[in-house]
Amino acid sequence: MPNEPLLTVQSLTVGYGGSTALDSVSISIYPEELLSVVGANGAGKTSLIRSIAGVVRPLDGEIRWRGVDIAGFPPWEICELGIAQVPEGRELFRNLSVEENLLIGGSLKRARARRSGNIQQVYGLFPRLLERRLQAAGTLSGGEQQMLAIGRAIMAEPELIMFDEPSIGLSPSLTRAMFDIVKMLHAKKTTILLVEQNVADSLSIGDRGYVLENGHVVLEGTGAALLTNKEVRRAYLGL
Amino acid sequence: MTSLKGPLINRRVAMKGAVGLAAATMAPWVRAAAPPPVKVGAIMPSSGILAFPGQSCVRGIDLGAKFARERYGVDMTVVHADTQSKPENGRIAADSLIQQGCNVLIGAWDSGATISALQAAEAAKIPMVVHIASANQVTSQGFTQVFRFYPPAATIVRQSLAEMKALVTSVNDPPKGAVVLHLSNTMGTSTATSLDAAWKELDLPVKLLEYIPYDEKARDLSVEVAKAKASGADALVSVTRVNDAIMIIRECIKQAWNPKLIFSPNGNGVPDKAFYDALGKYADGAMSSNLWYNPKGEDARTIVDRFQSTYANEWLDANSGCAFEAVQIVADAVVRARSAVSSEICAALKATDLKPILMYSGPIKFDATGQNTGAAVTVLQAKESKPHVVGPDAIAEYKARYPLVPFEKR
């Protein structure tokens, strides 16, 4: 593992109208790493992703991308740096066709030139999307929508993909398929930040992990170490 | 409540009494000198939806004040107030002007603001000369301070139809049927109602075929004109403001309808500059009856020329004309009263018997309700992109042309 982290979050504080979602959180992600951040509902996981993406403006703290503080950058500039996300609830463009969703994902300057090639790649990865490429995104099934959200992120040729609860609302078999895709992307040397409520599965594939609780980081370590941690086992795995 | 307002009223009454007393004791010197300085408050809708006539009135007032200073030697200051075309502001404007020391008011163009302003005038016993406002109620609601130069709609219509009758009985091939296209607003409805009565009363030899009312905010009159054309009428009687007057003529041209006569009794709009700007040669021949300046009056030429040199891009129209005349009525009263005290001006206004300065009218006299009994209309016809007086005969600049030249032959 190289020494320089790709992304460092330093004492990040995020709040909405008086209530605090993240309180002085610090994490770092190293290149080509699969980092799992787990926590219960309302622990601040989504706030973490959204503030890295620039959708939510942090109250305090630093977000360093290759050493540059990007906190407060607008989302489109952050995307242009190579940070993509597969958001919670997918946030697709429901009235646009599958192909249009992908085209929009690939409209960033960093990837625009190779857009048509990338589309073929996504179709190769998810043949179902090719079948439905002219269908409106809103008419797809849950699993297909998740594929599209991932495909849209891939179109940006990101260096870091952030997954926000990719397993939510999916059947166990689809969930497994989803984690397989995450692993596959990881194998292709993409850095991944995986945020999950599904503690067991995500920690088991993660190189390292953090546990968030009420806006604080309470534990950190390798995925395997966390899985065997007594507290984690009691609080999250019901063991 | 009474205890709170008691002292103030007493003080006001006392003050007024003192002024009156002073005037009375000073009388010997004052009477010999020029009329005292007087402050005139003008309430007009200078902004808002009625800004068009409102600003036109403001021009008439300003020119009228200049003229009155020279003619009567009255040291007259005009203070303007804007109602923003909202009735509730009439009273505020009036009170504001009274507060600024105005001895007499002129206004307020629309009946709503006029009534509202009259309440303030009534309370403060400040006379108000209503230059324009056509609702009957302005003089029928018991206000004692009102002096209305403008005649009620019924009077205008009866006089207009009398003129129209004179015209159609004197020409060959008179029109057989008429259709009435009228606005459904205050002015339009009252005019149309009077029209119906006066038409029967005067027994016009033209058959009234149909009434077609339309909304003030109409954006399109094509169907209305198509209906009028389909009625088989060969005379168009219209009651309009300027925008719809233009729209109607445009539609007549587009639908190739060539009535022999186009006549607008109480015709706002047809004598307006915009009508001619919009229609050019197609405006010619349209007739309207209106309060208008007397082209043969002694001072008319001078006043019109002065207006033209002051406001190069505007016309002296009915609005500015009536406002001008209202200022002269006030000046005349001030001279006769030799006083700037409102009650004395009011008394003098009651005794007005003035030969009109600019407008065509009989002698201006106010009856017990405050209505000018001398008001009279003129008939105008458009010729070479200007309205000209064609009736009554005594003041006509030209003889009315009949029938109209079909639009496509112009």
Next chain:
Amino acid sequence: MLTLWGNVLASGILMGLVYGIIALGLTIIFGVIRIVNFAHGAMVVFGLYVGYCAGAWWGIPTIVAAVGAGALLFVFGYGLETLVVKRFVTRPHHIQFILFIGISLVLSGAQLIAFGPDPRPSVSHLSFETIAVGPIRLDLARLQAATVAAVMILALAGFLKYSTFGRFIRAAADNRLGGLMVGLPIPKIYATTFGIGAACAGGAGALISPLFDAQPFLAVDFTLLAFVTVIVGGLGSFVGALVGGLTIGLTEAFAALLFAPSLKSALSYGLLMIVLIVRPRGFFGAKET
């Protein structure tokens, strides 16, 4: 009789298309930014004045004036969004309402100062001409406006459907948060959309200048007219604007023919209420607000 009916039908259709084009700008802005531009009417009147100046001062044909007015208002709308409206996009409706009332007052006041209250007629031969198709007479000014409306809608639809930026606009309209997450330049998209909406209002204003004489306080009437049109058709939909315009145009035409003309606006407001109550999103409105 048949001729009368034919003419009324033709006039209703053409006027309906004119209403449609007047309303287009309102619907575009709502569709993407989800704000109701209550200053829409003032922008239409802005276009009317451009049409007036072009015709009366420089003798420029209406259609050229419309392009000019469109360009001018695009810049105005783009600037207005960037400087002011942007800050109000996420604010409650009533705050936006006051904002646009303020903007509308400023525009109307400026027009009153610049041109005075007199109606300003555009001097165009179109104001007086018709072409005859059999016994039916088609109003040339309306025909021109309707044709341009059709072309404009096709062009806009094409732009939105096939160009990259058009796709961005549709995506932003569809899901603003999703747009932010994939890095769409939302401020630029919103400003451009507002510009396009304003340009449509201005262009429409110039196009209809042979039909309506410019006056500052027509703004409220045009705003209300545009509302009626787009709500009947469906706020946010292009086709809706046209269908709404046609519905209103035909209703008004036949109401004027069959009932009292002065009640025709009551009829269109009545229709509007029924549509709002029974089908609040209009004929073609987007499902989700």
Next chain:
Amino acid sequence: MQKKRDALPDRGAVLGCLAAFAVLAMLGGVLNPYLISLLTIVFLFTFIGQSWSIMLGLGGQLSIGHALFVGIGAYSVAVLNIRYGLSPWFGLVVGMALAATIGATLAWLSFRFEVRGIYFALLTIAAAEFSRVVFSGWEFVGGMQGLFFPAQSGPNSFWMLRGDARFYYFVSLAAVLLGVSATALIRLSFLGYVWRAMRDDEDASRALGVRTFLHKILVVSFSGAWAAIGGGLLALVQGSVFPDSIMGMGISVDILVGPIVGGLGTAFGPLIGTLITLPLDHLASAIGNKFGIPGLNNVGYGLALIAAVWLLPDGIWPAIVNSAKSITRLSWFGNLQMEQVKK
């Protein structure tokens, strides 16, 4: 975001409030007629504005067609008084009943079909414009020619609600006091608590057993009846009713400016806001006239409105309260400020 009911006001706050009104009442005895007329209109618009403010600030329903209710009230008073010589009090009661019924019907129809948010606002415009056109064509109520009250002569009569300018000053001031008390009482009452809960989260309050459908109808109908009283008084003060002016878009817009600028849903916001905006409008108009540039007032007023919503998003009154809170006993008034209205 406070969800608990407002604390009861302490005696000092109530006394302070009464003192303010006493000062206004005393001013009624000494001010010149111009200020009296101006303030009368300010109070009437405040009173109508309060009704509008209740509907949005506490009930969460945006109306841009409040002129409908104002017009109904004005016409009820005018028709019964002018046509039948009945006391305006009857007119006010009839107007309230009519406006409440119309409001309830409109609300019932809209909420039954899930018309909400901006669509409800647009529906109120349509309803107001529809009735404006209908009243324009309705001969019985005077049509476009309107109805006129006879000139006031003789002593002030509380029974006939006719009197001089000062009389109307006190009547409208009393109305505002009534409005302030009503707003404060509703806020403190269970009803106000329910309405605000419903405004903030309709689904949640329904889940808690609030019959939101009924309450929404209640808010609209209550606010409509209130506005109708204001309309009746306005008709008496201006001496005439015309459909265009009393039921037009102009009234709907004019009444909501004050409350928004002053502070929505608060007891004092509408008063403070209208006290600032309406005289400002008149001042701008006077300045425009002085320089002979009509239209300047529209530009100035428009800019002021933009500035107000830009700089003071919650309104002037909450801003005053927040800055005064720490030093005075105004804390109770602080409770009266509006929580952010949700979209």
